[in-house]
Amino acid sequence: MSDTARIHPTAVVDPAARLGEGVSVGAFTWIGAEVEIGDGCEIGPHCSFHGPTRIGRDNRFVGHAAVGGEPQDKKFAGERTELVIGDRNVFREFVTLNRGTGGGGGITRIGDDNWLLAYTHVAHDCIVGNHCIFSNNTTLAGHVTVGDWVIISGFAGAHQFCRIGDHAFLAMGALANGDVTPFTMIGGNSLGRPRGINSEGLKRRGFSPERIAAIKRAYRTLFVAGLPLAEAREQLAQQAQDSEDVRLLLDFIDGGERPLLR
The missing domain is CATH 1.20.1180.10 (Udp N-acetylglucosamine O-acyltransferase, C-terminal domain)
Structure with missing residues (x-):
């Protein structure tokens, strides 16, 4: 553990965890073994981090985030799987990020410069690119792949194994049960359908x-x-x-x- 890490007296950090330079850990947060947190990360109160999890630098976890928990998959039998997070992401209140499964590649991965707002859920074996914004209550089922610069509005989500292409936009409440092509806007109101291209975003x-x-x-x-x-x-x-x-x-x-x- 870095000598410059700032840990609240009520936080619990396993000796096997690795914290980088300038990491701050808020009150009542728990960090388990095989968790690596990169330089400059800011962790708020009441968060939990389960390993194996690797987190890059300058990420911010606002509070009550559950990071690296076991996948919510009945087939999971305790095999070693990972959560890997890149740099400069923001995770707001009550975000949940699960590790992968042995049958799904073993890794849940989140890239760089993303904003995941309150109550967002990223399930096992998901792959999320860079510069995405997931609004409140965004839900990704297992094995979903999301490209770069994707915006998902509040209460929207994707079914298992769906892909969402670069620069796509899902409107509030849209549920994707198929692949969303790049540049495409998906309308809300339950099962979403294409409604043009994301021209304003482009x-x-x-x-x-x-x-x-x-x-x-x-x-x-x-x-x-x-x-x-x-x-x-x-x-x-x-x-x-x-x-x-x-x-x-x-x-x-x-x-x-x-x-x-x-």
Whole structure:
């Protein structure tokens, strides 16, 4: 344990845990064995950290977070699995993050620069990218994959094994029971459906009008034209010759096991 770690007198830290430089630990927090917490992390009160868990630097856990707990999977038999968290993430009140399962790859992974707001749940074997925002009560079931720059609104979530592509947006209360393509907005009110592209988000991230126009054209081909998926894919392959963004969309379509949310 670093000599510069600041630990509240009521906190309990296992001797086998490793805390980096400048880590602060709030009141009544519990940190177990095989937990590694990187430099500069700030941990609020009443949190729990179970290992094996590896956490990068400059993360903030506001309070009452449950990190690295056993997966909520009846098939889990105590095998060694992990939770791995990157850098500069914010985890608000009552966030729950579970470790992976032996049958699902063994690791739950969260990238860098994400905001997970109150009561967010990330289940076993999920993979979350970078720069995502999960609003209050976002729920990811097991084995969900989330790309970069994804926004999930309050009380929304995803079914097991679903994928959510880069720059997607899920509206309040949207439930994804299929793969959500990159750049796509999913409407709320229970089972979500595509409602256009996330053009405002793309503008904020510096996408040019030409790039956004190409993405809109691809969206119309896939979701509006009424084409069978195989035929839409052929047209997208032509469009992808002039657009890396459409190529990303096409690669996403070809890479999944679950049906597209269409």
